[in-house]
Structures are given as C-alpha cells and as structure tokens.
Amino acid sequence: MHEVSIAEGLLQIVLDEVKKHSISKVRVVKLKIGELSGVQPSALTFCFDLIAKDTPVEGADLRIDMVPVKVKCLDCEDVFIAEDHSFFCPDCSGLNIELMSGRELHVQEIEGD
Numbered sequence: 001m002h003e004v005s006i007a008e009g010l011l012q013i014v015l016d017e018v019k020k021h022s023i024s025k026v027r028v029v030k031l032k033i034g035e036l037s038g039v040q041p042s043a044l045t046f047c048f049d050l051i052a053k054d055t056p057v058e059g060a061d062l063r064i065d066m067v068p069v070k071v072k073c074l075d076c077e078d079v080f081i082a083e084d085h086s087f088f089c090p091d092c093s094g095l096n097i098e099l100m101s102g103r104e105l106h107v108q109e110i111e112g113d
C-alpha cells in the first residue's frame, strides 16, 4: 500500500508548516491529488488519520481535491480532459500529447489555530 509512504510525506510537510507558523492545532488539511497519481483518497485518508495520531494534526479534516487528467494535443493545440485514461485527441485523434495536469500530489492549504 503505497498510500502509507505518501501519507508520511504529506504529514511531514504539514508538520513543517505547523512549526513554521506555530500552529498548535491543525483543523483542515487541503490536498490536491491528480487522478494519475494512483492514490486512493479513502486509503490515503485512512493512513493519514492513523499516522497523525499524537501530533498537532490528529483529527484534522482531510479535504482532497482530485485534479482531472488534462492533456494538450501538440498537433492541433486542443486541450481536453482524458476521461477513462483515453489519451487520443478528440479533435484530430492524434496521440502527440503533452500532460498538463493529473500528477499533482501536494498540500494546498492548512487551516489551524
């Protein structure tokens, strides 16, 4: 389950911010996760809750913002959302594409006291 190591990495980032801004209790953690990152939001939430125990992040509300896979066709400049991981350009059926978003995996915002 690679969500454990991802959760550990994210928690470390949150804890660094907590230290920097002298936050005593984190209430909300907002994450941005690309659909191509392969992360299961429910599994990540589960792991995060588990490892956040006994830290200022314990009990924080994890809000996950899933980022769709956005692709640009380099042949016709069309930008489209690759649903069902179909990377063919809907306009010209080309496969000469560039990934614009979908691999995100980061902490976007932290709210706390």
Ligand SMILES: [Zn+2]
Pocket: 073, 074, 075, 076, 077, 078, 089, 090, 091, 092, 093, 094
């Ligand atoms: Zn195209």
